Amino acid sequence: MRTIIFLLVKEFKQIFRNKPMLVIIFMLPIIQLLILANAASYEVRNIRFAAIDADQTPYSRELVSKFRASAQFDFIAMYPSEKMGKEAVQQGTVDVVLHIPQNFERDLQKEKKSQLLVTINAINGSAAAVENIYVTSIIKDFNKTVQVALRNAADTAQKPKEVIAIPLFWFNPELDYTTFMVPGILVLLVTMVALFLAGMNIVREKELGTLEQINVTPIKKHEFIIGKLTPFWILGIAELMVGLVIAKIAFDIPMVGHPGLLFLFASVYLLVVLGIGLYISNFTETQQQAMFLAWFFAVIFILMSGLFTPIESMPVWAQVLTEFNPVKYFVEVIRMVMLKGSSLKDITPQLVKLGLYALVINALAVWSYKKVS
Amino acid sequence: MKNDPAIHVENLTKMFGDFTAVNSISFQVGKGEVFGFLGANGAGKTTAMKMLIGISKPTSGQARVAGFNVRTHAEEVKNSIGYMSQKFSLYNDLTIKENIVFFGGIYGLPKSVLKEKTQALVDELGLHDHADALVRSLPLGWKQKVAFSVALLHNPKIIFLDEPTGGVDPITRRQFWEMIYREASKGVTIFVTTHYMDEAEYCDRVSIMVEGNIEALDTPNKLKERYQVGSMNEVFLKLARNIE
């Protein structure tokens, strides 16, 4: 126990003496939390819209003005020809082009049916789908008013049946993305700091030669690992605290559940992440190798955490893989506790899984630390 | 037990794949002896030493250090020895005092003893003005002296020094050997590797390793007699040449 305290004191001195590092550990995550929380949204806004009106009638003008008035669309220009519209999509200056053909109004009145052409840049498939929904609903609205105006006695045959779907967004009725993203990004930042610091630590001593000096002392393997793990564990918890305060002050993120629950979970979670880091550090020979491995896992953990893209959408084999992704569990739990007020019972499955994970990975970390080569 | 040698090595071998780094060496070092472990670069000195201090497992053979088998009781060996590596290995981003407290702490020295030792050490090395300076800022010679003192903190019975004076000026080297002799006079066994043949003359006995084997082992005077030369340097050159 005393040995561990000496290790702790040493590690803390080294951490706090390295000023540029402290800035990176604390300032970089805070700045990123503040900036990036607003970036990660699938909400489709400011759709750049252009129109080609070959009809030039009151109806066609009214349809265009509906788009101009809509909040989702940014009106860019009216193009005289279809070719120009195509070019604009190609250059990426416009997302949606509405082409109103000649005789649009006449067809509607005479043929009782009329066509429109909508072109959407669909490279971002999901955004294109949403844009399509917006476009269709404006056209539909317009269609309804037109029908009311044109319909005469002879036409009142049958009223179509309608299913009225009312969407209700629980826990977050305004679909506020920052509420969702801030806790998630906070998790990622805490994870990266912990993983990278732990991943570099032991291998750094290997490279500098100080590890050999430690190895000739009678220090126990588990003492060494605990001594290495604890400082970063404390740092991680501190980072989480700072982050939560910022989440409250800057973004007014609610804390519906008990914060203690969150820290309970975080303490187990950090053991897993740090264990992975130390295992990597023991396994590698140079800091460069260690960082590449840490980077490899960090990218996988982040992109497969369910934060940016839903886990349910992944193929089954990938979903099975995410069971081994600690970040997934914390992203889930931090939202459950902060936004839904989940109880200890609700998060028990995640807690138990991570607890087992922590045991296994830290056992590996102790085992992989070889005092004798 | 009392007459047991400090270090007892029998047929100690280390292989890396097909390469034999240390080839079945055997020797003994008595208590309180200053034992010089010589050899060219790559002769296997450091590898042999690493086995003796318990951070490298022998492929075969036996070694007992301070009465403990290095294979089965490596951790007990570590309690009885001090080690100073070729690569400077104090923490550059800690001060002299902090390094002393840290390593002393790991060896389990009680608080009062730690305090006492730190003070004594700083006095002895005349480093009062620098005790709170980062090790990084010290000249190499001072660093080596501090490293040596740190290796002595827990009163080990045997000290292993791997090229302790590499890159250090002659005056500091001399001071360093004075420190070594002071410890030897207290009954501490010294096991030292070096490149400097003049330093070999200071040892009670020396062994010369060539390509994994110990080619010669005796007092410097007897070795010079046997090879009919005037200095250890010539002994060394003769042995190395014989191999080629």
Add this chain to the structure above:
Amino acid sequence: MKRFRGFVIKEFYHIFRDKRTLVILFGMPIVQILLFGYAVTNEINNVDLAILDKSKDAETQKIIHDIAASKYFKISDILEDEGQIEAIFKKGKVKAVLVFAPNFDKDLITNGSAGVQIVTDATEPNVANSVSNYLSSILQKYQTDINKAITIPYQIVPETKMYYNPELKSVFMFVPGIMTVILMLVSAIMTSISITREKEMGTMEILLVSPLKPHQVILGKVFPYVFLAIINAIVILALGFFVFKMPVQGSYFLLALESILFIFSALSLGILISTISETQQTAMMTSLMGLMLPTILLSGFIFPISSMPVALQVISNIIPAKWFIILIKGILLKGVGIVVLWKETVVLLFMILLFIGVSIKKYKIRLE
């Protein structure tokens, strides 16, 4: 020049001798692109849905059947009353509950309209929004089906053309993004570490007193990584082409050129980081902590930049990855040439000059 060549060969030897690093450098991008190409998608698949059917009639059964038959949803729970919704959301698995009002079929026949609530767990707004949209479109389809017999006069029929990606595959969006993230980080981290490593080990000074000029030292260190990064780019593009069927509509030559340009911008950023870091540790933390999330989030890789707040749109301009993603999507999917893409190309060129310029300045200050 001969001396320089010797130095570069030594650097190559340094990297290629170390098998483990090589496996890491080449193996990891391949694993990542395959993994993410399949797994990272924002399409909705197999989302857990609960049903609260207060009507339990033939019509609601039909709708439930339609939903269950779609690949987007699987019905995991049947609820009995509204009180259960909160509890099931708190468990976290079920993302949405479809609530049918009582007398659904009667309302539909007598009033011509009937109500459905789509209750979503909006703690994940992105998923909630998509789920809500998908469910609405299934209901829409049902509505069209029951109205088949009726012809409605005065209809405006929009015909929608989805350009460049008619099947709305999300892989077209993600493969270029993943490639960008991998190239950026691998290149920037590699250079920043390899240069600071020499500094930390004290070998930089030895190199600088050698007859090699300082810029030759840096170039020599970076050159092998240019080579490695180009191989990585080729492998990733080949995987995108053969495995994920990414089209290459534009010119291969331009694709190669722009990729190299981007690699250079990442490498020069790595050099810049190495000039401001004293230890490998700070270099790595700067390049990893500083670049990872911004490259993922502010580049347009997953989230459309045009939907972000204006301030973020401005900030996104300093992310080299943003420009490369525009370039690569333009070449691969739209098939446009330099005439359209000159602006992005110039920006990347300017960034390289800027990074190198600042590095040289910092470096000179250090030497003085």
